[in-house]
Amino acid sequence: xxxxxxxxxxxxxxxxxxxxxxxxxxxxDAARLRAADTAIGPRGVELPPGSGSVAAGAELYGRQxxxxxxxxxxxxxxxxxxGGQGTLASAHPVQTxxxxxxxxxxxxxxxxxxxxxxxxxxxxxxEVYALTAFLxxxxxxxxxxxxxxxxxxATLRMPNRDGFIPDSRPRH
Amino acid sequence: xxxRQRRRxxxxxxxxxxxxxxxxxxxxxxxxxRSPGLPVSAYGQRARYETSQRWLTPxxxxxxxASWSPLADQLGIITPSALHYERHHGGVPDIEPGAxxxxxxxxxxxxxxxxxxxxxxxxxxxxxxxxxxxxNSYREWQGPGGVDVQQTHGLTSCSAWSxxxxxxxxxxxxxxxxxxxxxxxxxxAARLTRSVPLAKALDDTLLVYGQNGEALRPEQGYxxxxxxxxxxxxxxxxxxxxxxxxxxAIYSREETSKYTDLMPDGRAQxxxxxxxxxxxITSPSPGRGPLLPGFQEIRGLAWSGRGRVTRVEVSTxxxxxxxxxxxxxxxxxxxxxxxxxxxxxxxxxCVLASRCTDETGDVQPSRAALVAARGVxxxxxxxxxxxxxxxxxxxxxxV
Numbered sequence: 001x002x003x004x005x006x007x008x009x010x011x012x013x014x015x016x017x018x019x020x021x022x023x024x025x026x027x028x029d030a031a032r033l034r035a036a037d038t039a040i041g042p043r044g045v046e047l048p049p050g051s052g053s054v055a056a057g058a059e060l061y062g063r064q065x066x067x068x069x070x071x072x073x074x075x076x077x078x079x080x081x082x083g084g085q086g087t088l089a090s091a092h093p094v095q096t097x098x099x100x101x102x103x104x105x106x107x108x109x110x111x112x113x114x115x116x117x118x119x120x121x122x123x124x125x126x127e128v129y130a131l132t133a134f135l136x137x138x139x140x141x142x143x144x145x146x147x148x149x150x151x152x153x154a155t156l157r158m159p160n161r162d163g164f165i166p167d168s169r170p171r172h
Numbered sequence: 173x174x175x176r177q178r179r180r181x182x183x184x185x186x187x188x189x190x191x192x193x194x195x196x197x198x199x200x201x202x203x204x205x206r207s208p209g210l211p212v213s214a215y216g217q218r219a220r221y222e223t224s225q226r227w228l229t230p231x232x233x234x235x236x237x238a239s240w241s242p243l244a245d246q247l248g249i250i251t252p253s254a255l256h257y258e259r260h261h262g263g264v265p266d267i268e269p270g271a272x273x274x275x276x277x278x279x280x281x282x283x284x285x286x287x288x289x290x291x292x293x294x295x296x297x298x299x300x301x302x303x304x305x306x307x308n309s310y311r312e313w314q315g316p317g318g319v320d321v322q323q324t325h326g327l328t329s330c331s332a333w334s335x336x337x338x339x340x341x342x343x344x345x346x347x348x349x350x351x352x353x354x355x356x357x358x359x360x361a362a363r364l365t366r367s368v369p370l371a372k373a374l375d376d377t378l379l380v381y382g383q384n385g386e387a388l389r390p391e392q393g394y395x396x397x398x399x400x401x402x403x404x405x406x407x408x409x410x411x412x413x414x415x416x417x418x419x420x421a422i423y424s425r426e427e428t429s430k431y432t433d434l435m436p437d438g439r440a441q442x443x444x445x446x447x448x449x450x451x452x453i454t455s456p457s458p459g460r461g462p463l464l465p466g467f468q469e470i471r472g473l474a475w476s477g478r479g480r481v482t483r484v485e486v487s488t489x490x491x492x493x494x495x496x497x498x499x500x501x502x503x504x505x506x507x508x509x510x511x512x513x514x515x516x517x518x519x520x521x522c523v524l525a526s527r528c529t530d531e532t533g534d535v536q537p538s539r540a541a542l543v544a545a546r547g548v549x550x551x552x553x554x555x556x557x558x559x560x561x562x563x564x565x566x567x568x569x570x571v
Contacts, residue, residue, distance in 0.1 A: 021344045024293055025276075025284030032285075033277055036414060039355055039365055042423050077232065079429075089438030093549055095429070100440075103423050110425040113363040114262060117233060120361050164432065164442040169553065170545045172533050 040109035044154025047108065050125035051149035054142070057134025060127055064116050073138055078117075082138045085159060098139025102164055104156040108132045129153070226255060227322050235263030236362075238305065240326025243473060244454045249300070249508040251329035253384045257405075258391045259305050259327065261426070262362030265411050269395040274379075278355070278416035281346030288395050291379060294336035299378060299401065302475050302508050304328035304447045306404035306431060306552040312539075313548045316570040320459040324558060324570060325452045328475065330508040331392075333399055334382025339374045342417075347374075351417040355424075356398050359413035366407045367421035368400055369445075376401050379412065402477030402506045403445040404552070406431060436547035447477030449536045450555040451484055451511070451528035462566030463517050470497070470513045476530035477506055483529040484511040490523035490559060491538065497526070505531075517562065523571065524560045 040046045073082035084094030097107055112128045114120050133148035224245035231237035239258040241251055269288050277283035308327035311317025318324030354373040358364040378399040381388060388394040393410030400407050406426060433441040451474035456463050474481045480503055485494035500510040528536040539556040561571040
């Protein structure tokens with residue numbers, strides 16, 4: 001079989017497989033797929049270009065976050081972000097980014113998708129990197145002189161990375 | 173007072189029906205209409221005397237809190253759509269159905285986008301199914317917390333859903349062999365994102381556009397939500413906008429920082445998705461006015477995310493002795509199930525409780541057993557037996 005005939009045969013097989021379905025839905029172009037692929041998994045492969053420093057993040061935090069999370073991320077009233085390491089097995093656990101979250105990628109993902117609460121999506125990627133850097137530094141995960149980017153963020157190991165186990169609820 | 177009224181009422185030999193009931197309301201005969209009433213209407217309303225409503229958890233931002241179903245007022249197993257519990261993380265978006273689309277991509281042979289009309293062309297499927305927030309009853313971990321059944325158990329509701337099988341839609345896209353997870357993203361301001369194990373997504377997960385005979389309510393995900401039967405409510409992502417097939421979970425904030433269950437040893441259980449067997453007595457229950465002596469039907473709701481309810485037992489002595497309650501059909505898997513037991517309140521203090529068993533053999537645990545296994549800081553997935561104390565004056569309390 002010639003190469004062209006082989007390709008034609010493959011195409012017919014593909015069309016036949018498609019015809020077995022309902023033929024519903026619309027093809028999506030590559031640009032649309034790239035733009036939509038914003039959720040950041042723990043390997044960090046979806047992280048965008050850009051970078052941000054702890055210092056820039058500290059300034060942004062004061063303007064964008066402190067009103068809800070407290071001047072130092074420890075005061076609330078909304079979820080406490082900083083501290084709490086060593087408390088998880090105590091009677092009064094303090095679950096923060098530093099004490100509880102298993103992946104640093106989740107922090108970037110969540111700030112970019114949902115924060116600040118009243119204007120989600122208003123921060124650019126450099127600002128999200130900067131805030132992520134500041135909150136990780138405040139929790140002692142990275143040094144104060146850190147400039148965070150995709151490569152660095154993807155390799156960070158969070159203090160409570162091994163603190164999670166699968167569903168082991170007792171049955172019966 | 174009550175019995176004196178009744179004796180006086182009976183002594184004057186009043187109406188047979190009232191006599192059988194043994195109570196006097198003191199009311200005159202209800203006036204029957206003598207003039208035409210309201211005209212036909214385009215969209216109905218409940219009677220103006222009915223005031224049952226959801227209870228809103230106080231919060232600084234009401235767009236990121238919960239409202240609780242009034243379980244003690246509910247009749248049957250279907251929660252009225254307007255009273256279905258809510259848990260939003262970024263408020264209720266206003267999505268115009270003509271502008272809606274669902275993107276399916278990732279580990280698929282053909283990334284596809286579907287309009288709402290496209291999705292409605294797939295074979296329809298109907299399912300009655302309960303949802304329960306895994307934070308339901310969270311106050312009870314620290315001891316009796318909610319003042320009534322609405323505040324202890326109201327983060328569950330049950331609806332008749334209309335939609336399509338997710339497996340049919342995914343088949344159009346051709347799921348690749350490496351795919352293990354389905355990452356679902358909402359179109360709300362929080363872009364709430366959860367990872368669904370692919371096996372569950374292909375088994376009985378639905379994309380639903382209908383609830384109780386009409387389009388989804390905005391607060392239930394209009395125009396389209398995921399419905400993952402038996403799993404914690406937040407994974408049934410509302411205002412669904414995107415599904416990505418992946419070889420790993422996304423480990424979103426809502427499956428790491430939240431919706432994970434901290435244990436006494438400091439470790440946490442993740443992806444605790446199935447909702448356990450649970451039940452509660454809705455009548456008698458606190459805040460319904462003092463219990464009258466004499467016949468009382470003990471009534472309640474039972475459910476399990478793991479299948480059908482097969483048995484509900486009721487205790488009137490705080491769990492020392494149990495009797496089987498009657499289950500009222502339909503008894504459907506992953507649905508609210510009604511139970512009742514005839515009883516007489518003799519004016520003696522007592523403690524009422526119910527205990528559910530599901531078709532997997534799971535039995536609703538005592539609070540002591542649950543706390544022994546999981547401590548008091550899990551926050552999520554509290555399903556212990558609920559006790560209501562009835563005092564001599566007929567008042568009912570969470571204990």
